[in-house]
Amino acid sequence: MKSEGGKRLLGLICLMAMISFTACLRAHGNDIDTAGDPKKPVDKFEWHPLRYDSTKKYIYLSFDDGPQHGTVTCFDLCKKEGVKASFFMVGLHTAQKSDGKQIVSMIRDGYPEFLLANHSYTHALGKYHSFYHHPLQAEEDFFQAQDFLHVPYKIVRLPGNRSWVRNGEVKATDLVHPVAHLLDSAGYNVIGWDAEWHFRTKSARPVQSATRMAAEIDNALACGDTHVPNHLVLLSHDRMFQHPSDADSLAKLIHILKQNHNYVFETVDHYPGLKKPHSGL
Ligand SMILES: [Zn+2]
Structure with missing residues (x-):
């Protein structure tokens, strides 16, 4: 038979075990509640600068305004082709789409082949002049996203x-400069x-053919007509590729570019001269 002291000790141990078990459950529950378990892939976001090869030219495919119809198509296609790409995504589009958070998580978890980047919460609701005319509200919109x-x-x-806002460089019009400066001060890079x-x-369908687009890219890189020589950022929008024939155009562009073995596909966190971009998630 156990003594009173022994029973009390056993009771205390059981109580402590229950408390730690409950705390563990709660912590696990928090992970699940957040969009796409953002804590899980944190380790792979340990950012390292890229060593550039001077014999290569770097192409940064970027897709804006997702999640939208077309986002998953772009993601699947780039994955199949083995090329890196960056997705600048919008908070409101995520909130309005039933599978928005899953798509955002898919892009985030796709790092380092894919990069999730910030394209504001509201996308200025299409009223750009008013948006940039209120710099503090605009800055807050990016923080929210x-x-x-x-x-x-x-x-x-x-x-x-x-x-553009990089390390020590702010390139913006007079209207946008105050917002760019605020973001710079808060440690952000603007691409x-x-x-x-x-x-x-x-229709949101592409204007240039894939062949024409590839020629424009070749030409800009050959002539040094880019923000930084030998580095080219291509802007496109997810919604342009929702139709199968337009998705074929994207595949065709990638095929043409891949034929040039001097081209390297990268994500924009490896664009030259950025401030160390880790947000500390
Ligand atoms: Zn946009």
């Missing part, structure tokens, strides 16, 4: 705007673009 989407790095693209695959306003 950063938190909501669990964006791993401090990398944004401004909606409807081609500004513009060098070439754009345009789309038709109503």
Whole structure:
């Protein structure tokens, strides 16, 4: 028969075990509650600068405005072709789409082949002048997207705007400069673009053929007509590739570019001269 002291000790041990078990369950529950378990892939977001090969030219495919119809097509296609790509995503589009959070998580978890980046929460609701005219509200909009989407790095693209903010460099128009400066002070990099695959306003279908787009890319790199020589950021939009024939155009562009063995596909966190982009997620 156990003594009173022994029983008390046993009771205390049981109580402590229950408390730690409950705390463990709660912590696990928190992980599941957050969008796509952002804590799980944190380790792989340990960021390292890239060593550039001077004999190569770097292409940064980027897709804007997702999640939208077309996002998964772009992701699957780039994965199948083994090329890296960056997705600048929008908080509101994520909230409005039933599978929005899963798609964002798929992109985030796809690192280092795929990069999730910040394209604001509201996308300025299409009213760009008013958005940039209120810099503090605009900055807050990016912070909201950063938190909501669990964006791993401090990398944004401004909606409807081609500004650049890197280490010690802010390149923006007078209207946008205050927002760019605020983001710079908060440790963010802003990525513009060098070439754009345009789309038709109503149908969202690509304007240039794949062959034409590849020629524009070749030409810009050959002539040094890029923000940084030998590095080219291509802007396109997820929704351009929702039709199978347009997805074929994207595949064709990638095939053409891959034939040039001097081209390397990278994600924009490896664009030259960025401030160390880790957001500390
Ligand atoms: Zn956009």
